[in-house]
Amino acid sequence: MADFQGYFFLFVLWIISTILIRKFFNSNSAKRNIPPSPFALPIIGHLHLLAPIPHQAFHKLSLRYGPVFRILLGSVPCVVTCSPEMAKEFLKTYENAYLDRPQNSAVVYLTYGSKDFSFAPYGSYWKFMKKIVMSKLLNGTTLDLLLPVRHDEINRFIKSLSQKAKVGKAVELEGELVRMSNNVISRMLMSERCSEDDNEAGEMRKLVTEIAEITGKFNLSDYIWIFKNLDIQGFGKRLKDIRRRFDSLIEGIMKEHEEARKQKSGGLKDLLNILLDVSEDETMEIKLTRENIKAFILCFEWKAGKDGNLTTVDMEEGVGITLPRANPLVCIPVARLDPIPLSI
Structure with a gap:
């Protein structure tokens, strides 16, 4: 009986706290004129409304709350837009307010603190890297040389x-087309085929698969504040292991390139060589560090995708990496293939 009374008391306390929190948010919403929001549960917010297919859940919510509404992913506030007109307001009219891509702890850690290109905050560094990409890495001359x-x-x-x-x-x-595209990208990037049987290529392929998997998984600590400093899913340990292995592998490849550069051996200059040239150029307004280069390589390899169904190359994305920041598609183009000399 005592146990029942205790549970009943906790239940009543939960109901009262939920009503008070709801009332508090409603009063603030009226004052700040923010979009409407469904009823939120304590701690998890609206996460329970998103399963099993999020975009269908958003559509159902938009039928009730309109084309723009607010939800809480745990403790993370988000605004959802469900109409082309509203999307235009967000992505074009007020583009500067929504330039940065959402980040999670896995992406930040694996990219050495967002030192890559895709997830770097919009600012002087991102503009510098975009200029390098467009003028040196993926310009017509480089693509022709490769x-x-x-x-x-x-x-x-x-x-x-x-x-x-x-x-x-x-x-x-x-699968064969994806493998070919990945090999093209990997060779253009650092003169390594990702589908060879040797240990280095196999390790790279395995690493990229693991990176794609862990960055796409739901991490409680990113959304629910009470788990912020807890690693209950074991993400932290896995991330440290993945980045250690990636860092060791890329460091070895970079040292091979640097040794070849010292010997001034001939051969095709890949994108890693161009990045090393930029890092050694004292006239550049921003000095590229080894971590910048490693994060950049990780970004390119990650976006390329590897064998399996975790991530694939969309052959219709085009030159997404050089398009305006608001464009969500990022890939290295496998373009300018004509004329194709066939020598079967």
């Missing part, structure tokens, strides 16, 4: 299909 890389990978791809066709072996074309 044309042999793309031709070689296309020839490998066609030869592979031809050999499998001769023996009547079925081919999963989507």
Whole structure:
């Protein structure tokens, strides 16, 4: 009986606190003229309304609360827009207020404190990196110089299909296209094929798969404040292990490039070499550190995607990385493939 009374008291206390919190938010909403919001539960906010398919849940909420409404993802306030007109207001009319991409603890840690290009806060560093990307890394001259890389990978791809066709072996074309695109990007970036059987390429492929997985998982500490300093899901330990392995691998590749540069050995200059040139250029307004370069490589490799269904390359994204900041698509173009010399 005593246990029942205790539980009943806690239940009543929870109801009263919920009503008071709701009343408090409603009064503040009226004062600040903020968008309407569904009833929120303590601690988790509106997370219970998003399962199992978030975009369908948003549509149902918009039918009741209008094209713009406010939700709480745990303790993180968010505004949802569900109409093209309102989206235009957010992404065009008030673009400067919504330039930064949302970050979580995994992204921040793996990118050395958001020192990459995709998730760097909008400011002088991001503008500098965009200028480097457009003027040095992905300009017409660089893409033309790396044309042999793309031709070689296309020839490998066609030869592979031809050999499998001769023996009547079925081919999963989507997977082969993704693998070819990933090899092109990886070779353009640091002269390494991601689909080779050697240990280094296999480790890179495995790392990128793990990065794509862990950055896409829901982390309680990012959304619920009471778990902020707790690692109850084991994310912190996994992140440290992944970044340690990535850092060791990329450090080795960078040292190989630096050794080759000292010996002034000929060969094709990849994007990592260009980044090393920028880091050594004293006339640049911002000095690139090794962490900047590593985060940049991680960004490119991560966006490229690797084998499996965790992340893939959308062949129709285009030159997304050089488009305005509001564009959510980021990829390295596998473009300018014509003329393609076929030598099967």
